Amino acid sequence: MDFKMPGKVYGTAMSSLAKAHMLIAAGSADVQVRLCDIASGAFTHTLSGHRDGVMTLEWSTCSEWILMTGGRDGAIRFWDIRRAGCFRVLDQSQCQPGRRPPFLENTSKKIVARTSLAGPSSLANKSVSRKKTPLGNGMKQSQALRKPQNLLRTPVRQRSHPGMSSSHDRATAHYGAVTGLKASGDGMYLLSSGSDSQLRLWDIESGLNILAKYEEMRLQTSKSLHLALNQDSSLVFVPCMATVKACDVWSGLTLQTFRGHYELVNCCYFNLQDQELYTGSNDRQILVWSPPSAIINDLVSLHKHLYSSNHKLLFLFAD
Numbered sequence: 001m002d003f004k005m006p007g008k009v010y011g012t013a014m015s016s017l018a019k020a021h022m023l024i025a026a027g028s029a030d031v032q033v034r035l036c037d038i039a040s041g042a043f044t045h046t047l048s049g050h051r052d053g054v055m056t057l058e059w060s061t062c063s064e065w066i067l068m069t070g071g072r073d074g075a076i077r078f079w080d081i082r083r084a085g086c087f088r089v090l091d092q093s094q095c096q097p098g099r100r101p102p103f104l105e106n107t108s109k110k111i112v113a114r115t116s117l118a119g120p121s122s123l124a125n126k127s128v129s130r131k132k133t134p135l136g137n138g139m140k141q142s143q144a145l146r147k148p149q150n151l152l153r154t155p156v157r158q159r160s161h162p163g164m165s166s167s168h169d170r171a172t173a174h175y176g177a178v179t180g181l182k183a184s185g186d187g188m189y190l191l192s193s194g195s196d197s198q199l200r201l202w203d204i205e206s207g208l209n210i211l212a213k214y215e216e217m218r219l220q221t222s223k224s225l226h227l228a229l230n231q232d233s234s235l236v237f238v239p240c241m242a243t244v245k246a247c248d249v250w251s252g253l254t255l256q257t258f259r260g261h262y263e264l265v266n267c268c269y270f271n272l273q274d275q276e277l278y279t280g281s282n283d284r285q286i287l288v289w290s291p292p293s294a295i296i297n298d299l300v301s302l303h304k305h306l307y308s309s310n311h312k313l314l315f316l317f318a319d
Contacts, residue, residue, distance in 0.1 A: 076190075
C-alpha cells in the first residue's frame with residue numbers, strides 16, 4: 001500500500017495492543033499527525049495541535065487508543081484517537097522528584113481512604129433513618145436518605161482563564177525538537193530525548209517531570225531517534241552519535257557504552273526473548289549485541305561440535 005504524505009516522514013508507529021483497529025500513526029514535516037488504516041488503504045483522520053513537524057510517535061503500552069507524539073516545536077502531546085484534540089501537553093517546569101509508589105501499595109491506600117469515607121456516611125444514613133418517620137410516600141423518604149451522600153462528592157473543578165489554557169497548550173517538554181519517545185512496559189512512565197541533548201523521564205498518570213539526572217551525552221538533532229528499554233524497563237539504550245549508551249533509568253548513570261559502528265547510530269531495538277540488542281547506523285550495518293553468557297554458550301557448543309567431529313574422524317582412521 002502507498003500513502004501519500006505531505007512532507008518528509010520522520011517516524012511511524014503501530015500499536016502492539018490494538019485489536020479494534022489497524023492504524024499506523026505517521027509524523028512528517030507537516031504539523032498534523034496522520035493515521036493510516038491498512039485495512040482500508042486510506043487515512044482515517046488527522047490530529048492537529050503541533051506547531052511544527054512531528055518527529056516521533058509512541059503508542060501507549062496500556063491502551064490501544066492513546067497516542068503520544070513529539071514535535072519540532074518541543075512539545076509532547078497525548079491523544080485519544082477516538083476524540084478531537086489532545087488531552088495533555090507535557091510541561092518540563094511541572095516536576096515531581098522521585099518515582100511513584102508501587103501499584104499495589106497505591107491501590108491499598110485508595111481502598112483504605114474509601115473505607116474511611118464510607119464509614120461516616122453509613123452512620124449518617126442510619127441516623128437519618130431513625131429520625132425520619134414513615135411518610136407514607138416512599139419517594140420522599142428515599143430522597144431524604146440520599147442527601148448525606150451528596151456531601152461526599154468532590155468539588156467541581158473551576159474553569160481556567162482562556163489565557164492560562166493557551167499558555168498551557170504552548171508548554172514545551174524540551175528546549176528544541178523532541179527526537180525520541182519510549183514508554184515503559186507497565187505504561188507508567190515515558191522517556192523522551194530532545195535536540196537539547198537531554199533525556200527526561202515523565203510520569204504518564206500525572207504528566208510530571210520526575211527530574212532524573214542523566215549524564216551529559218551528544219544526541220543527533222536533525223532526525224528522530226529510536227530508544228530501547230530492557231525487559232523490566234530499568235535500562236535505556238540511547239543512540240549517541242556513533243555509539244550506543246546503556247543508562248540506568250532511575251539514577252541516570254551510564255553503565256556501558258557500545259562501540260562498533262563507523263557512522264551515526266539511528267535506532268535501537270531490544271529483543272526480550274533472546275535478551276539481545278540490535279542497532280542500526282548510517283554505515284548500513286545492523287549489529288547484534290548479545291550478553292556474555294550467550295556468547296560463551298555459543299563458543300562451548302561450537303567447541304563440542306568440533307571435538308565430536310574430530311573424534312569421529314580419528315575413529316574412522318583407526319578402523
